[in-house]
Amino acid sequence: MNLLSIKHIYFLGIGGIGMSALARYYKRLGYAVAGYDKTESPLTQALVQEGIAVNYMESIAFMQQHINTTNDTLIVLTPAVPKTHLELVYLQTHKYNLYKRAQVLGHISNNQPTLAIAGTHGKTTTSSMLGHIMQCHTPTIAFMGGITANYNSNLLLPEIITAQTPCVVEADEYDRSFLTLHPQVAAITSVDADHLDIYGTHDYLLESFALFAQQVNQTVILKHELNFTPTTKATQLTYSLNNINAHYYATNITIVDGFYVFDIVTPSETITNIKFGMPGLHNVENAIAATAVAMQMPYVKTSIIKEALQSFGGVKRRFEYIVRTPRCIYIDDYA
Structure with missing residues (x-):
């Protein structure tokens, strides 16, 4: 193009x-x-x-x-x-x-160091978290699959774009769209049977995810519990909610005043006492995935990851808090 x-x-x-x-x-x-x-x-x-x-x-x-x-x-x-x-x-x-x-997104992202989030669920929230983490470090391009509360937009775009400007994308498996992408780093959050109107069988869906993983250039990060081990040229790492055999996982998970508080264990250090505003343990897991991807970039600091996760406001209509008081919680979720 x-x-x-x-x-x-x-x-x-x-x-x-x-x-x-x-x-x-x-x-x-x-x-x-x-x-x-x-x-x-x-x-x-x-x-x-x-x-x-x-x-x-x-x-x-x-x-x-x-x-x-x-x-x-x-x-x-x-x-x-x-x-x-x-x-x-x-x-x-x-x-x-x-x-x-998908072809246009591939053209844009293939000219930048790209970080991608793939999976049959969890990718919109996780890619939005990742976009926020990266934006807190450096001006970032981010194409997100929802309207983020922090930016009231589905796009982050710096005024000045260089060859080093990171690009965060949601890698969509629908219609095999993610096969136009060749990211530097990618996480795969889930590979459940979905879009079988396109793929026909779960095996064909898994085949597409394997092809996507083969197109990642540096690091593929897989959820530890997935029964999915693609052959890749990239280094493979894993993340989990609390499985200590993963490279990235959470520990000391508690709830304080309605917020999750936890540590994230990484291969190099532990990010402690993160106060996280998103509901559900699945979002804690999404935060771990976003952290794992971000940490593959050498300039990313764990102190800023912590600040970004604590300030992340979520995605509209993705377990979005409409009312949050001691006596009443009202959550809007499109699903």
């Missing part, structure tokens, strides 16, 4: 959480960005407020206002767009450059 001549980027399905992050990314880099989505939502409304034109009807006339020639226009589409969509048919007929969201 060569973006040197591209000036216009049009998204088919711009309202999706991953697509909207890419739209924001290119808008902030100065491209002319617009798109279609079938449903207006708070997310598309936010895009409009940020200067991105969004249309909710299949309209070739609207699209023609926001694209130019096949040489300077990039079309990004989600697999959910039907083949009969009027705009898609027009673009295919006129030989425009059509790329899936």
Whole structure:
């Protein structure tokens, strides 16, 4: 993919959480960005407020206002767009450059030192934690699969991007999207049977996760309890909630005033007395995974990891606290 001549980027399905992050990314880099989505939502409304034109009807006339020639226009589409969509048919007929969201994310991330979180569950919260940890260290690019409370966005983007700027991505197994990624470090949180409409069988899903692991360049971090040991060129490490045979695990887990307090044992030191605001032991486990990935970067400090975990506000509608008082707790979770 060569973006040197591209000036216009049009998204088919711009309202999706991953697509909207890419739209924001290119808008902030100065491209002319617009798109279609079938449903207006708070997310598309936010895009409009940020200067991105969004249309909710299949309209070739609207699209023609926001694209130019096949040489300077990039079309990004989600697999959910039907083949009969009027705009898609027009673009295919006129030989425009059509790329899936995953291909574009792969292009961006493959030019940066990339940290990825994969897994059939846990990846959105864990990648958001990791993005926050890295942002607390250095300006970071992060494409997150949810709206984070700390930044009220699904995108982190520094004003200045260099070849050393880290990039955090959620590596999505749907439609084998994560096979466009070649991260420096990746964690795999789970490999449960999912998306069998795409894969057919659990074995084929595991095969894709194994292929993803083979594309990791430096370190693959696996949940210790997974019955999954892919062959990789990268070093393999493990994490666990409390299994002392893992390289990273928690100990001294207690609850104080409604907060989890725990230590994280790492191969080099123990991060002590972390006061963590997210509910559920599964989120403690996610925090360990995010810590393990972050610590593969040589400039990351455990003192800042501790501060970042303590200040992490969560992801909207992912076990999100709406009310949190001594007498009443109300949690919103989309699932």
